[in-house]
Amino acid sequence: MKFLLGLAWKNLSRYRRRTIxxxxxxxxxxxxxxxxxxxxxxxxxxxxxxxxxxxxxxAKVMNSDYWPDRDTLPLDEVIENPAPVLARLTSMGVxxxxxxxxxxxxxxxxxxxxxxxxxxxxLYAVDPATDGSVFRISxxxxxxxxxxxxxxxxxxxxxxxxTLGAQVGYPLVIxxxxxxxxxxxxxMEVVGxxxxxxPVVNRTGVFLPLDTANLYLQMKGAVxxxxxxxxxxxxxxxxxAEVQAALAPQFPDxxxxxWKALAADYVALAETKSxxxxxxxxxxxxxxxxxxxxxxxxxxxxxxxELGMMRAMGMKDRSIRRLFLMEAAGIGLIGxxxxxxxxxxxxxxxxxxxxxxxxLIGNMDVGYRTAGIxxxxxxxxxxVRAFLVGIVLAxxxxxxxxxxxxxxxxPDALRHQ
Amino acid sequence: MIRxxxxxxxxxxxxxxxxxxxxxxxxxxxxxxxxxxxxxGSGKSTLLxxxxxxDEADSGSVEVDGVSADGKSTRELAGLRRxxxxxxxxxxxxxxxxxxxxxVSFSLSLLGVPEAEIRERTMTLLDEVGLSGMEERxxxxxxxxxxxxxxxxxxxxxxxxxxxxxxxTANLDSHTGESILELMExxxxxxxxxxxxxxxxxxxxxxxxxxxxxxxxxxxADERRTA
Numbered sequence: 001m002k003f004l005l006g007l008a009w010k011n012l013s014r015y016r017r018r019t020i021x022x023x024x025x026x027x028x029x030x031x032x033x034x035x036x037x038x039x040x041x042x043x044x045x046x047x048x049x050x051x052x053x054x055x056x057x058x059a060k061v062m063n064s065d066y067w068p069d070r071d072t073l074p075l076d077e078v079i080e081n082p083a084p085v086l087a088r089l090t091s092m093g094v095x096x097x098x099x100x101x102x103x104x105x106x107x108x109x110x111x112x113x114x115x116x117x118x119x120x121x122x123l124y125a126v127d128p129a130t131d132g133s134v135f136r137i138s139x140x141x142x143x144x145x146x147x148x149x150x151x152x153x154x155x156x157x158x159x160x161x162x163t164l165g166a167q168v169g170y171p172l173v174i175x176x177x178x179x180x181x182x183x184x185x186x187x188m189e190v191v192g193x194x195x196x197x198x199p200v201v202n203r204t205g206v207f208l209p210l211d212t213a214n215l216y217l218q219m220k221g222a223v224x225x226x227x228x229x230x231x232x233x234x235x236x237x238x239x240x241a242e243v244q245a246a247l248a249p250q251f252p253d254x255x256x257x258x259w260k261a262l263a264a265d266y267v268a269l270a271e272t273k274s275x276x277x278x279x280x281x282x283x284x285x286x287x288x289x290x291x292x293x294x295x296x297x298x299x300x301x302x303x304x305x306e307l308g309m310m311r312a313m314g315m316k317d318r319s320i321r322r323l324f325l326m327e328a329a330g331i332g333l334i335g336x337x338x339x340x341x342x343x344x345x346x347x348x349x350x351x352x353x354x355x356x357x358x359x360l361i362g363n364m365d366v367g368y369r370t371a372g373i374x375x376x377x378x379x380x381x382x383x384v385r386a387f388l389v390g391i392v393l394a395x396x397x398x399x400x401x402x403x404x405x406x407x408x409x410x411p412d413a414l415r416h417q
Numbered sequence: 418m419i420r421x422x423x424x425x426x427x428x429x430x431x432x433x434x435x436x437x438x439x440x441x442x443x444x445x446x447x448x449x450x451x452x453x454x455x456x457x458g459s460g461k462s463t464l465l466x467x468x469x470x471x472d473e474a475d476s477g478s479v480e481v482d483g484v485s486a487d488g489k490s491t492r493e494l495a496g497l498r499r500x501x502x503x504x505x506x507x508x509x510x511x512x513x514x515x516x517x518x519x520x521v522s523f524s525l526s527l528l529g530v531p532e533a534e535i536r537e538r539t540m541t542l543l544d545e546v547g548l549s550g551m552e553e554r555x556x557x558x559x560x561x562x563x564x565x566x567x568x569x570x571x572x573x574x575x576x577x578x579x580x581x582x583x584x585x586t587a588n589l590d591s592h593t594g595e596s597i598l599e600l601m602e603x604x605x606x607x608x609x610x611x612x613x614x615x616x617x618x619x620x621x622x623x624x625x626x627x628x629x630x631x632x633x634x635x636x637x638a639d640e641r642r643t644a
């Protein structure tokens with residue numbers, strides 16, 4: 001074994017240029033893999049965080065009848081009396097805030113706006129006192145200020161503000177229907193503009209105080225949802241089920257949906273994107289595999305005579321196979337080490353610095369809830385996987401040419417030019 | 418002792434069947450220094466390959482040093498070659514990345530000989546073939562004659578019963594070729610190893626103590642000479 005190892009190492013040094021080129025092919029493949037994986041994991045984690053912080057919370061409590069109709073934002077399937085529910089949640093140590101989400105039309109007029117216009121909008125009536133315990137809207141105010149209870153003020157997402165041409169202090173009208181179905185017109189003033197890392201909220205978010213909305217919508221204290229915050233992202237579904245079980249005896253009409261259920265569209269999209277990225281990564285590996293395979297083919301074919309001599313001298317086929325696989329593993333090891341080093345360097349840049357894509361995509365919907373800076377995340381499992389794959393890949397592609405060489409008769413191998 | 422009885426071997430080349438050996442019977446005693454001579458295509462290399470157990474006869478029987486090669490598995494034949502046979506090739510076939518010492522000791526490594534013994538036997542053989550002081554040179558730094566000396570040392574270091582040499586001087590000039598033949602003869606005398614080599618070179622034929630001639634796959638002459 002020691003002899004074979006020594007010989008394999010010497011052969012790697014003998015074909016130094018080829019060894020370097022092949023190892024480089026593996027290294028580039030692995031580096032791209034580690035970089036892409038870091039980026040995808042980073043974007044996924046950031047998207048999840050931004051979804052929870054700005055859109056869904058960790059989970060929502062709602063009327064069971066509301067869930068199937070939630071896309072139409074009904075105001076008649078609500079939590080009639082949120083106070084005891086909030087009290088129960090507080091007693092369980094769960095941070096919670098009530099919200100009413102409703103649809104309406106945001107209407108603006110020329111002067112001070114550049115022109116007349118209207119936009120259909122999803123409006124979020126929030127409790128300014130407690131919303132910050134679940135969401136981070138208040139921390140994202142970039143112009144003006146956050147909402148105050150009872151005022152006729154709105155906080156606009158930066159995207160919708162841009163679309164309308166709104167600035168702090170501008171008036172706007174919200175046209176909607178009350179819980180009873182009567183048309184309501186709300187004269188509001190833009191008190192602030194928010195710019196969050198979640199482009200969806202920036203593009204569509206219109207926030208107003210809950211008590212103001214309660215009055216206009218004739219909700220009589222009812223809300224459409226109570227949003228919850230759990231410290232752990234990963235355990236949200238289990239925690240939501242626990243909360244549901246705890247609420248059930250006292251509030252049988254209520255249900256709890258965790259953020260994954262609420263953002264099913266995003267989760268599906270992320271999974272699709274992840275599969276597509278998987279295909280790209282697979283192609284990267286195929287290219288690397290072809291490179292390695294080609295080298296191994298050349299390495300074996302060039303040495304048919306040498307192999308013939310070794311076999312004539314009585315070297316076992318198993319040992320010859322081992323020798324070639326060791327050489328391949330050596331190339332894989334060099335490629336893996338360089339690839340992991342390169343990949344980790346790229347990933348480190350992405351984790352610590354990132355790439356500013358704001359100027360490229362603005363508030364465009366790319367599915368992920370990330371805006372501004374694309375950042376990577378450390379994913380040690382992928383780094384270890386890449387390292388092992390580099391070696392296994394090189395060994396795997398060396399099998400075929402080695403088998404071919406060992407299938408040749410010794411006299412033919414000795415005659416080979 | 419090599420015993421070949423009525424060995425036949427055909428090759429198929431496209432639609433043509435080449436009868437390389439048409440029924441060769443031959444006995445080589447221990448310690449002989451013999452040459453199998455004949456023109457190209459006479460079957461001498463095929464016969465040498467069959468004696469060396471690196472090719473199989475279509476029919477007939479082959480016995481090498483008291484062991485029948487008939488019906489043996491690839492693995493068993495490899496074992497037979499490893500233990501009883503040494504090979505010297507026309508184009509030396511040294512491993513380019515290994516030094517002269519490593520090329521010679523390679524034979525012993527295959528047999529699992531202890532490191533200290535490998536060193537002693539390898540150095541002795543390199544000395545016997547006149548390569549003392551050149552142990553650390555790689556093949557590229559050796560002349561053709563020196564490379565063939567390494568190959569002879571590699572074949573002999575494991576004390577084989579038989580050394581088979583396929584046109585051992587064909588890639589060497591006549592002076593170097595002669596010195597290689599002298600070396601092989603000296604080794605034959607010193608170690609008592611049987612040497613069988615193929616050739617179509619008159620000088621090589623003259624060196625052999627026994628000359629077996631092949632023509633169209635049949636032995637046409639078998640002449641013993643006094644050494």
